[in-house]
Amino acid sequence: xxxxxxxxxxxxxxxxxxxxxxxxxxxxxxxxxxxxxxxxxxxxxxxxxxxxxxxxxxxxxxxxxxxxxxxxxxxxxxxxxxxxxxxxxxxxxxxxxxxxxxxxxxxxxxxxxxxxxxxxxxxxxxxxxxxxxxxxxxxxxxxxxxxxxxxxxxxxxxxxxxxxxxxxxxxxxxxxxxxxxxxxxxxxxxxxxxxxxxxxxxxxxxxxxxxxxxxxxxxxxxxxxxxxxxxxxxxxxxxxxxxxxxxxxxxxxxxxxxxxxxxxxxxxxxxxxxxxxxxx
Amino acid sequence: xxxxxxxxxxxxxxxxxxxxxxxxxxxxxxxxxxxxxxxxxxxxxxxxxxxxxxxxxxxxxxxxxxxxxxxxxxxxxxxxxxxxxxxxxxxxxxxxxxxxxxxxxxxxxxxxxxxxxxxxxxxxxxxxxxxxxxxxxxxxxxxxxxxxxxxxxxxxxxxxxxxxxxxxxxxxxxxxxxxxxxxxxxxxxxxxxxxxxxxxxxxxxxxxxxxxxxxxxxxxxxxxxxxxxxxxxxxxxxxxxxxxxxxxxxxxxxxxxxxxxxxxxxxxxxxxxxxxxxxxxxxxxxxxxxxxxxxxxxxxxxxxxxxxxxxxxxxxx
Ligand SMILES: [Zn+2]
Numbered sequence: 001x002x003x004x005x006x007x008x009x010x011x012x013x014x015x016x017x018x019x020x021x022x023x024x025x026x027x028x029x030x031x032x033x034x035x036x037x038x039x040x041x042x043x044x045x046x047x048x049x050x051x052x053x054x055x056x057x058x059x060x061x062x063x064x065x066x067x068x069x070x071x072x073x074x075x076x077x078x079x080x081x082x083x084x085x086x087x088x089x090x091x092x093x094x095x096x097x098x099x100x101x102x103x104x105x106x107x108x109x110x111x112x113x114x115x116x117x118x119x120x121x122x123x124x125x126x127x128x129x130x131x132x133x134x135x136x137x138x139x140x141x142x143x144x145x146x147x148x149x150x151x152x153x154x155x156x157x158x159x160x161x162x163x164x165x166x167x168x169x170x171x172x173x174x175x176x177x178x179x180x181x182x183x184x185x186x187x188x189x190x191x192x193x194x195x196x197x198x199x200x201x202x203x204x205x206x207x208x209x210x211x212x213x214x215x216x217x218x219x220x221x222x223x224x225x226x227x228x229x230x231x232x233x234x235x236x237x238x239x240x241x242x243x244x245x246x247x248x249x250x251x252x253x254x255x256x257x258x259x260x261x262x263x264x265x266x267x268x269x270x271x272x273x274x275x276x277x278x279x280x
Numbered sequence: 281x282x283x284x285x286x287x288x289x290x291x292x293x294x295x296x297x298x299x300x301x302x303x304x305x306x307x308x309x310x311x312x313x314x315x316x317x318x319x320x321x322x323x324x325x326x327x328x329x330x331x332x333x334x335x336x337x338x339x340x341x342x343x344x345x346x347x348x349x350x351x352x353x354x355x356x357x358x359x360x361x362x363x364x365x366x367x368x369x370x371x372x373x374x375x376x377x378x379x380x381x382x383x384x385x386x387x388x389x390x391x392x393x394x395x396x397x398x399x400x401x402x403x404x405x406x407x408x409x410x411x412x413x414x415x416x417x418x419x420x421x422x423x424x425x426x427x428x429x430x431x432x433x434x435x436x437x438x439x440x441x442x443x444x445x446x447x448x449x450x451x452x453x454x455x456x457x458x459x460x461x462x463x464x465x466x467x468x469x470x471x472x473x474x475x476x477x478x479x480x481x482x483x484x485x486x487x488x489x490x491x492x493x494x495x496x497x498x499x500x501x502x503x504x505x506x507x508x509x510x511x512x513x514x515x516x517x518x519x520x521x522x523x524x525x526x527x528x529x530x531x532x533x534x535x536x537x538x539x540x541x542x543x544x545x546x547x548x549x550x551x552x553x554x555x556x557x558x559x560x561x562x563x564x565x566x567x568x569x570x571x572x573x574x575x576x577x578x579x580x581x582x583x584x585x586x587x588x589x590x591x592x593x594x595x596x597x
Contacts, residue, residue: 078596078597079594079595079596080594080595080596080597081594081595082593082594082595084536084593085525085526085527087525087526088525089512089513089521089522089525090512090513090514137592138592138593138594139592139594141591141592142592142594145589167480167502167503168502169502169503169508169511169512169526171502171593172501172502172525172526172527172528172536173478173500173501173502173526173527173528173533173536173538174536174538174591174592174593175502176480176481176484176500176501176502177484177538177588177591177592178591178592179457179460179481179484180460180464180484180487180488180588180591181588181589181591181592183457183460183461183464183488184460184461184464184465184488184584184585184588184589185589186461187461187462187464187465188585190461191465206481207480207481207502209453209457210441210452210453210456210457210460210481210485211456211457211460212457213453213457214451214453214454214457214458215457215458215460215461227453228448228452228453229441229443229447229448229452229453229456229481230441230443230444230447230448230452234443234507235443235444235445235448238442238443238444239443239444239445241445243445244445247445247448248448252449256449256450256451257451258451258453258454
């Protein structure tokens with residue numbers, strides 16, 4: 001099994017380019033620049049068959065990828081964002097929320113489901129990068145905290161899939177406090193010796209990385225994912241130097257000791273299931 | 281006026297300069313009368329200026345070079361200070377100081393961000409921006425405090441975690457996250473005082489506690505006003521708007537239920553009368569310790585969980 005298959009380093013692509021969900025018959029791969037038949041991508045869980053580049057996938061695809069079919073119950077789906085600061089920049093937070101809710105048909109940037117991974121019972125939370133860059137405000141904080149509490153009460157394992165630009169500025173320091181709130185819930189889960197697996201996907205940065213994403217009993221990433229605290233642009237502006245090749249990518253973090261595994265998407269479910277069986 | 285001085289302080293500095301000039305003259309010819317007049321003018325002008333500070337101006341007060349830093353608090357409020365160094369893994373980070381001291385009759389562990397004042401010191405302290413080893417050092421000392429049954433006093437004052445290559449290589453995110461989960465479960469009282477800038481994750485990494493208070497002109501935010509302006513307004517000069525929108529001042533955080541109390545500062549800010557500031561901060565910390573010393577370690581951790589558990593504003597169908 002090629003858990004560590006070396007993929008060609010993905011070329012640096014802008015967030016905008018990378019966020020585009022492939023449409024149409026043919027798609028240009030951001031990794032190898034080859035033209036790929038989109039049906040082939042679909043069959044291959046959105047991994048480039050030529051270079052192994054992992055395209056981003058949405059929440060439903062992620063749930064389908066990880067959970068056994070027929071086992072899923074969505075939890076806490078009624079939790080919705082409010083606008084505690086009456087925040088307005090060039091546009092009001094309220095209006096932004098409405099736009100994203102319309103565009104994604106979700107209330108906020110996280111979905112929590114109960115289900116099984118190869119028959120192992122889990123609570124699974126998946127962050128939706130399409131919703132305001134997967135940013136963490138009160139709703140993401142509350143739902144992930146509840147996911148951890150639910151895992152604790154029902155003696156299930158917790159799996160969280162991250163993809164986030166970090167804390168949500170529009171909720172100010174309330175967003176920051178979600179990091180502490182979730183971490184406290186994870187401390188309880190840990191004390192109860194229930195496994196928690198953190199899956200980091202492209203991109204996972206800021207306050208999400210600096211809280212629950214790095215706190216898994218196991219931290220598992222997909223290949224080539226951007227993972228870090230400070231964004232690469234901020235670092236570049238601060239140090240005024242070129243960043244080393246592969247900096248803040250999954251393989252870089254694996255090399256520096258912050259990930260247990262880098263696992264291809266096709267192997268992710270089997271790997272998570274095997275790990276959960278080892279731990280629970 | 282030093283280059284770092286906020287512009288709203290310029291008229292106050294001018295008055296101070298004139299008073300100093302007069303004081304250098306020999307007595308007589310109405311000198312002391314004129315000094316008295318200028319002094320009362322200064323008091324009134326200071327009060328006027330500080331009464332109407334907007335959120336961006338308060339941020340500038342929070343960042344003022346003369347503002348007391350953690351080592352000033354240690355010196356003023358404790359005896360028997362022993363500073364301890366290093367994370368036992370990589371290095372000692374001068375941006376965070378940690379150690380033990382005697383505070384009003386009891387031994388306490390102290391952790392805090394240190395910014396430095398002179399240019400040389402500021403560079404040495406990396407402007408109070410910690411690297412991973414700083415958070416790990418702080419945690420090491422907090423674990424010692426837990427082991428030996430000593431409370432932890434944390435002083436928060438940082439622009440934020442340092443965005444550098446080495447910091448990322450050594451797991452900045454992991455170091456902050458580790459502190460959050462460990463502090464949540466630490467079985468000893470933790471009293472947090474935000475004395476200056478509470479800069480995002482770099483602040484929170486030593487900011488989880490049983491009591492969290494802020495000085496009146498301190499700020500605490502998820503991102504700096506400049507950073508927020510650059511991202512949301514695509515224009516760094518909109519920092520004033522960003523500071524207003526994010527509601528980052530101590531009274532804001534009290535209203536949002538995030539902090540337990542605002543510690544009033546002397547007229548003109550903490551730097552105008554450090555001694556008075558030390559006394560107020562010391563009194564608030566002592567009161568918190570007396571209350572927390574009543575709780576068992578388990579009760580402490582449960583109460584701390586509940587304290588952070590309720591943070592967040594959302595609706596539910
Ligand atoms: Zn490719």
